[in-house]
Amino acid sequence: MNIGDVARQSGLPPKTIRYYEDIGLIRPQRSENGYRSFRESDLHKLAFLGRARALGFTIEDCRTLMALYEDDHRESAQVKAVAEEHLRQIDEKIAQLQSMRATLDTLIHACAGDHRPDCPILQDLARSDANQA
Amino acid sequence: MNIGDVARQSGLPPKTIRYYEDIGLIRPQRSENGYRSFRESDLHKLAFLGRARALGFTIEDCRTLMALYEDDHRESAQVKAVAEEHLRQIDEKIAQLQSMRATLDTLIHACAGDHRPDCPILQDLARSDANQA
């Protein structure tokens, strides 16, 4: 399979697939003409990577998860630990975003949004106390 | 005021302040020794920027918001539009994260997390259907 085929089948752009080879996540063979030649196992790995990335795992997490996947002597606790740490980080980010969202929503509702210059949003951003939240 | 003073007062690292000058968000004067010399108005702007960034606005949004802040003929509708667009993006991101979170949480709960290799998390990542969600 050429890169275009695996791109279609894995849903990943060719650029991304080349990048994954660059950073050593996959090692496709080469045809005589220099084209990358992907086996089923490469496609499988790319699909794995695509799904792990879709769950928000970092590339380094993906590397770890793939290594665990290919390690017959893994313990599921190792996988779970990676996933739990990631979940914690997601929760943190969600909390951050929700806090921003709450402030922003309040400000937006306080703003008339008309032709006049008076604006509570700008007033809040420009307020002179030191509170960064 | 030197950069250290404004850093302490604004809560922004000196590096960030220099960066903001680089990209034209502020224009502090210079002392004879070459040091940046910040006026109250610079400090005010930096505080404004810090708060806008804390609400998740991009640098380009900050630029727009600062311009509006300094424009006596602004209409609050312009500010509100920027804020509303940003809110939409935050909501999108929250939704994405919550969807990841849900999947991840399910997988984590399905995983024993013991010394055995069997792991529903890896099984899911390696499943052979094309569903990327």
Added chain:
DNA sequence: ATAGGGCTTCCAGTCACTGGAGGGTCAAGG
């Protein structure tokens, strides 16, 4: 022979900083 599509590599850019090297400035203490 040429046109098109696909493939290759390499370089640069994204976003918003952050770290570090290498060096100048200033006030205080010995």
Added chain:
DNA sequence: CCTTGACCCTCCAGTGACTGGAAGCCCTAT
């Protein structure tokens, strides 16, 4: 007067995970 330490300066490179584009080769069909 010298040194120490805390400042400050610029410039370059790196972060994460790609993405865009240029320049050029390969392959098939007309």
